[in-house]
Amino acid sequence: MSEQIDPVQETIMLYARQLRVPTFPNYEQVIRQLDPGEGYDRFLLELMKIELKQRQEAGQQRRIKKARFPYTKTMEEFQYERLEHVSKALINELASCDFISNRQNIAMIGNSGSGKTHLSIALGMKACYLGFNVRFFTAMNLANELSEALQTHRLSKLEKSLAKVDLLIIDELSYLTFNRHQSEMLFQVISERSERASVIITTNLEFSRWTELFENELLIAA
Numbered sequence: 609m610s611e612q613i614d615p616v617q618e619t620i621m622l623y624a625r626q627l628r629v630p631t632f633p634n635y636e637q638v639i640r641q642l643d644p645g646e647g648y649d650r651f652l653l654e655l656m657k658i659e660l661k662q663r664q665e666a667g668q669q670r671r672i673k674k675a676r677f678p679y680t681k682t683m684e685e686f687q688y689e690r691l692e693h694v695s696k697a698l699i700n701e702l703a704s705c706d707f708i709s710n711r712q713n714i715a716m717i718g719n720s721g722s723g724k725t726h727l728s729i730a731l732g733m734k735a736c737y738l739g740f741n742v743r744f745f746t747a748m749n750l751a752n753e754l755s756e757a758l759q760t761h762r763l764s765k766l767e768k769s770l771a772k773v774d775l776l777i778i779d780e781l782s783y784l785t786f787n788r789h790q791s792e793m794l795f796q797v798i799s800e801r802s803e804r805a806s807v808i809i810t811t812n813l814e815f816s817r818w819t820e821l822f823e824n825e826l827l828i829a830a
Contacts, residue, residue: 631659671736677744681729690723699727705735708775708806716810724810728777731808740774747781747794754793763793770797775806781821782811791821 617633624632638654672680683703688696707714714731716724732742745753757766770776776797786794801807813821 629659631655631662634658667739668737671739671741672733675732675736675742675744677729677732678746679729680733681726683730683734686726686730687723690721691718691727692722702731703734705731705738705740708735708740711803711806713801713806714808715815716808717812717814719812725779728779728808728810732775732777735775741772742775742777743770743773744777744779746779750778750797751786751790751794754797755790758789758793767797767800771800771805773805775808776801777808777810779810781809782813786821 620635621633624630632655635651635655638651638658642651642654683699686699688699691699702714716728718724729744732744735742753766754763757763778794778798798807798809811818811821
């Protein structure tokens with residue numbers, strides 16, 4: 609004999625779907641966890657906490673997916689000794705992501721293998737967990753996307769979408785030479801975020817050599 613569905617439970621499940629609160633049908637689990645004598649307000653509070661936690665976790669995963677990280681890295685996995693002349697205290701300060709709230713930028717300059725990409729991804733993922741919208745590009749991919757968008761008359765749309773993210777990460781900026789159009793478009797993306805939103809750039813070139821990245825020296829001076 610098949611088990612009959614309680615009409616009350618069935619209605620709760622229906623209303624939960626309509627109200628978009630998928631955790632509410634699991635109310636019996638909350639009841640079992642409550643101490644005897646705890647009132648309805650406590651029950652409702654615990655049920656809402658579960659719903660809120662699930663929504664937060666779902667939002668975090670959506671933001672991480674939209675960021676398009678090449679792989680996942682966390683601050684807990686980071687080997688601080690790989691960075692020269694940078695204190696652990698400074699890295700922990702960056703991990704608070706206050707620099708995003710303050711609309712500040714970060715330039716990570718160091719040799720290949722020093723952990724720049726790992727750290728940029730870890731900071732980006734931490735930002736996603738804290739509710740910020742992030743987008744990750746290698747410099748090559750971003751330059752190519754900008755060029756393709758220009759050719760297909762989508763450049764304005766792409767630039768607007770990039771302007772909306774709280775943190776833009778541009779990795780391996782020094783590993784290629786841009787043509788004039790690419791350097792100007794890339795500079796435009798970065799400059800438009802000035803004092804509006806944050807950028808993390810990783811490179812192995814010192815600032816004095818950034819003219820090797822852009823053909824127009826006036827862009828560097830700016």
